[in-house]
Amino acid sequence: MPSRLGLSVAGLDFNFSFVSRSFAGAMARRYSSFRSGRAAPPFEVMTGGPARPPFSPRVIHGPVIRGRRGDFDFSFDAVSGRGRAAVSPRAQSFDSFLRTLCSAVLNESDGAVVHACGLAIGGRAHVFIGRSGALFRLVSHTLI
Incomplete structure (x- = not known):
């Protein structure tokens, strides 16, 4: 059974569903100040994603937002709020994934990450x- 972690970052609510319980626990501790119980569609996170060296993320905007970097790959439907990601099982990789996701979603709604x-x-x-x-x-x- 997947471990769930609700986060609220920059006014955006995510309900991450982790396959790896240990990684979910580590991210729950790391993001304890951003934990949220608000309802949000599931966003599946699998660890063991891409293992290439990190580079500047690439984001493709459209009906489904897609993002990729050497250590993560994700897709997010901003209308339904559902998403999927493959992330290398390192805190820094999840940090970069979350920052890229938030930036992409905020850019779609006239927001920004500074x-x-x-x-x-x-x-x-x-x-x-x-x-x-x-x-x-x-x-x-x-x-x-």
């Missing part, structure tokens, strides 16, 4: 926003 870096120096906060890969770490290390 990448940011923040630091505090001398009692002042500095926040840098932009797309991933915009050298936030370099900027923050230069200022420290």
